[in-house]
Amino acid sequence: MLLIKCPWCGERDESEFSYAGEAHIARPLETEKLSDEAWADYLFMRKNPKGAHREQWLHAAGCRRYFNAERDTVSYRISATYKIDEKPPRDQSRNQS
Amino acid sequence: MSRYSIFSLVRNALSYHENWSAAWRSPEPKAQYDALIIGGGGHGLATAYYLAKEHGMKNIAVLEKGWIGGGNTGRNTTIVRSNYLWDESAHLYEKSMKLWEGLSQDLNYNVMFSQRGVYNLGHNLQDMRDIQRRVNANRLNGIDGHVVSAQEIKQAIPEINIDQGCRYPIIGASFQPRGGVARHDAVAWGFARGADRAGVDIIQNCEVTAIRQENGVVTGVETTRGAIKANKIGVVVAGHCSVLAEMAGFRMPIESHPLQALVSEPIKPVINTVIMSNAVHGYISQSDKGDLVIGAGIDSYTGYGQRGSYSGIEHTVAAICEMFPMFKRVRMNRQWGGIVDTTPDACPIIGNTPVKGLYFNCGWGTGGFKATPGSGWVFAHNVANGEPHELNRAFALDRFVTGFLIDEHGAAGVAH
Numbered sequence: 019m020l021l022i023k024c025p026w027c028g029e030r031d032e033s034e035f036s037y038a039g040e041a042h043i044a045r046p047l048e049t050e051k052l053s054d055e056a057w058a059d060y061l062f063m064r065k066n067p068k069g070a071h072r073e074q075w076l077h078a079a080g081c082r083r084y085f086n087a088e089r090d091t092v093s094y095r096i097s098a099t100y101k102i103d104e105k106p107p108r109d110q111s112r113n114q115s
Numbered sequence: 116m117s118r119y120s121i122f123s124l125v126r127n128a129l130s131y132h133e134n135w136s137a138a139w140r141s142p143e144p145k146a147q148y149d150a151l152i153i154g155g156g157g158h159g160l161a162t163a164y165y166l167a168k169e170h171g172m173k174n175i176a177v178l179e180k181g182w183i184g185g186g187n188t189g190r191n192t193t194i195v196r197s198n199y200l201w202d203e204s205a206h207l208y209e210k211s212m213k214l215w216e217g218l219s220q221d222l223n224y225n226v227m228f229s230q231r232g233v234y235n236l237g238h239n240l241q242d243m244r245d246i247q248r249r250v251n252a253n254r255l256n257g258i259d260g261h262v263v264s265a266q267e268i269k270q271a272i273p274e275i276n277i278d279q280g281c282r283y284p285i286i287g288a289s290f291q292p293r294g295g296v297a298r299h300d301a302v303a304w305g306f307a308r309g310a311d312r313a314g315v316d317i318i319q320n321c322e323v324t325a326i327r328q329e330n331g332v333v334t335g336v337e338t339t340r341g342a343i344k345a346n347k348i349g350v351v352v353a354g355h356c357s358v359l360a361e362m363a364g365f366r367m368p369i370e371s372h373p374l375q376a377l378v379s380e381p382i383k384p385v386i387n388t389v390i391m392s393n394a395v396h397g398y399i400s401q402s403d404k405g406d407l408v409i410g411a412g413i414d415s416y417t418g419y420g421q422r423g424s425y426s427g428i429e430h431t432v433a434a435i436c437e438m439f440p441m442f443k444r445v446r447m448n449r450q451w452g453g454i455v456d457t458t459p460d461a462c463p464i465i466g467n468t469p470v471k472g473l474y475f476n477c478g479w480g481t482g483g484f485k486a487t488p489g490s491g492w493v494f495a496h497n498v499a500n501g502e503p504h505e506l507n508r509a510f511a512l513d514r515f516v517t518g519f520l521i522d523e524h525g526a527a528g529v530a531h
Contacts, residue, residue, distance in 0.1 A: 019426060058368075061515075063367065064367070064370055066367070071417060094418060
């Protein structure tokens with residue numbers, strides 16, 4: 019069972035949260051000019067790294083706010099959580115660009 | 116290597132079964148092959164087998180980072196069925212079903228394929244409407260199946276709880292009589308032996324660390340056991356396909372999740388069919404050994420750890436206990452997880468990639484086991500000819516650009 023630290027509420031049990039996918043995917047600007055390839059990349063393509071992963075979580079049974087987390091996808095250890103508008107913590111991993 | 120038969124059994128009995136030859140060799144990798152298959156699970160071994168058998172390619176190797184069938188092939192709940200909604204997937208899974216029906220004879224290896232039927236339960240009106248639609252679509256595609264009522268289910272499976280007062284009452288189900296189970300280890304071993312007999316080198320403990328290419332054409336791989344050249348490379352690595360795609364320099368619409376299963380202590384025969392419920396995320400059958408084989412849902416977060424969450428176990432066991440109250444006193448023996456590669460439309464990706472000569476077969480998500488022979492059969496065609504077979508053309512990677520998705524979430528769900 020994961021123990022996840024919500025940036026607003028503190029540490030809570032995994033069962034209070036919903037997973038919300040890869041973080042820091044910005045919706046493209048000028049979508050009317052976007053190619054099909056660029057749409058596919060935005061909508062469907064994912065990093066899916068083996069190692070450090072920045073991802074979104076929703077504290078569904080708590081404050082109901084989204085936040086970001088950096089989690090190792092092999093050990094599942096969460097190294098940091100931070101608010102949506104904050105910059106990710108200094109990167110120590112090999113898989114993030 | 117001898118053919119298995121009653122005569123070989125008698126002959127070996129005379130020497131106290133001490134002289135059986137190994138089912139496959141463990142050769143050193145050569146410097147060059149005509150084709151390489153990365154991934155020695157069921158799908159990879161089936162691909163190698165059909166490449167040798169159907170396309171006459173003998174100088175090929177299967178590279179496996181661990182041991183044969185040590186990944187998802189040995190971690191699933193062994194269910195085989197072909198009752199998918201859309202034409203594209205129905206044709207693909209039905210091809211696989213037809214291969215299953217002759218597989219033990221074809222491989223000269225007993226894969227213990229048992230067509231004991233598969234029930235997919237419905238718990239509300241909308242479930243039943245979807246089931247009726249799917250069964251009608253199946254029958255139009257020549258796939259067997261019918262809709263059964265709660266009373267008919269109770270008649271076939273007396274232990275099931277069809278009380279309409281519980282949280283998720285069982286209202287009815289679809290039933291595919293030709294569905295069933297097969298012994299998953301035997302499937303891997305049978306394809307490995309069959310491929311080896313046809314001359315394929317199966318190289319275990321050989322992890323691919325880089326994919327070499329020149330001007331957009333694949334030329335070989337780097338592995339933990341040295342560099343190997345090949346102009347045709349098929350990648351069949353399930354949960355790790357994003358890792359391999361990154362080596363080759365392109366992105367995949369894949370997210371890898373842990374999916375778990377558990378088995379109980381062995382008990383006397385109690386369930387002679389397969390019962391699945393997408394809605395409550397529980398499915399159950401009984402192995403020949405007597406243990407109840409129970410499959411759970413995927414964990415919501417991505418992960419490469421081959422284990423599942425405790426909340427997942429709790430959720431599934433609660434569903435099973437509601438369906439079968441008598442199992443509340445059965446103790447669970449083992450629990451494990453596998454890494455499944457899920458796609459946005461719950462359908463696999465089989466075909467060419469942006470790199471010439473490099474082919475991917477992945478994205479089977481939670482339900483790849485049933486497709487093992489069919490997947491290998493179409494992928495062998497794709498690797499041998501450099502272009503897809505009619506059966507896998509719709510499953511190309513570029514469907515995520517063109518928008519021709521095949522939405523199988525209804526028939527695939529998490530319950531396989």
